Amino acid sequence: MTKPMNKVLKAQFFVDDLSDDQKNVITNINAYIKQGLTGKTSSVAIIEGAAGTGKSVVLMELVRQYMTDKRYKTSLVVNHPELYKAYREMGSAIPNMNVSTIRRPTSLINYAQKNHEKYDIIFVDEAHLLYSKSEPYAHYRGQNQLTDLMNLAKVVVVVYDFDQVFQSKMYWDKKLLFKTIGNHPYKQFDMNFQYRMVASDEQVKWMNDLTEEKPIKPFPDNSDFEFKVFDKAGEMFEKIKEQNKKYGMSRMVATSGFPRIDGRHNVEMDTFNLPWDEWDPQRTPWAKREGSITQVGTIYTLQGFDLNYVGMVIGPSFGYDKETDTMTVIPEKYSHKEVFKKRKDIKFSRDEYKAFIANVLNVLIKRGKYGLYLTAYDDALRARLLELNETGK
Structure with missing residues (x-):
């Protein structure tokens, strides 16, 4: 039985009335995902925007849509312990959502590589927190987590804010992002409208x-x-x-x-x-x-x-x-x-x-x-x- 969603988390990550801008971004990403699912190589959808622009709201609409649909094999990853807890809690309140598919990136990569698992879509929130180097202390022995996720999925949907980079082991800029994507198809979806604050x-x-x-x-x-x-x-x-x-x-x-x-x-x-x-x-x-x-x-x-x-x-x-x-x-x-x-x-x-x-x-x-x-x-x-x-x- 699905339990009711926590009111505080629901207010932050889900809105009853999406703005026209948010609806347009979701429509465009949906079209790109559908195209990517039929492609021969993995493709990347990049949702980019500053703090407070509603990136997580857009991501959660997509997560709710695809991760409750049994036709798709999906996962949501976030490399932040507090957000990971929040997503697991929200996931348990969404009908038909399998909470075990919400993981930390290292956990998913190690599990999928060991068990030869492949995915249709992997969603990545706070992708600027992915490791861009080996981090054995944290049980990550690859060289770049985005590369590994791209090798596991037909489509990877990543949320980036390059102004939220604060550590060398999680260093990202646009140059490194596009170098990592390489010859794979990608599309950027920019969000530059402020939603969190009532500030002007x-x-x-x-x-x-x-x-x-x-x-x-x-x-x-x-x-x-x-x-x-x-x-x-x-x-x-x-x-x-x-x-x-x-x-x-x-x-x-x-x-x-x-x-x-x-x-x-x-x-x-x-x-x-x-x-x-x-x-x-x-x-x-x-x-x-x-x-x-x-x-x-x-x-x-x-x-x-x-x-x-x-x-x-x-x-x-x-x-x-x-x-x-x-x-x-x-x-x-x-x-x-x-x-x-x-x-x-x-x-x-x-x-x-x-x-x-x-x-x-x-x-x-x-x-x-x-x-x-x-x-x-x-x-x-x-x-x-x-x-x-x-x-x-």
């Missing part, structure tokens, strides 16, 4: 400009999206708790680099002191757990999830340059070392490492549908953001 285009541009080290301007006041800069992280947390009581799904988030104090691995600033999020094998994703209000979220628990309100603590790896009036990225102060792991096949420049770190912040500040509260660990950066917020110049 100008407000989204402000977020992008901030993380791209462009001169900081006052936050545009031209929508119902709520924005406020706080001098104290402790006060911001009180506001987040208040919003969480009223509306739910409101959380504190931060980028890394906070010093360990007395051995504690916490985010500590003024009166604020909370532990980082912790990976938990329980089925409920971090963003949905009531207890996560007393933890600080990161990219590892929040990528791909919506919140209602976000309290963003910009960590020590971001500073302020008075001469250029820009926020700066300081890689030396970024404490999550996975970002900096070297590769034999690609040499990353300092600017590329800075872009990885900026991408983390950009994704986190766009998690909130209805509001963003902001503070910064760096005194000069916080003072400048406060000044702009209070005086508008």
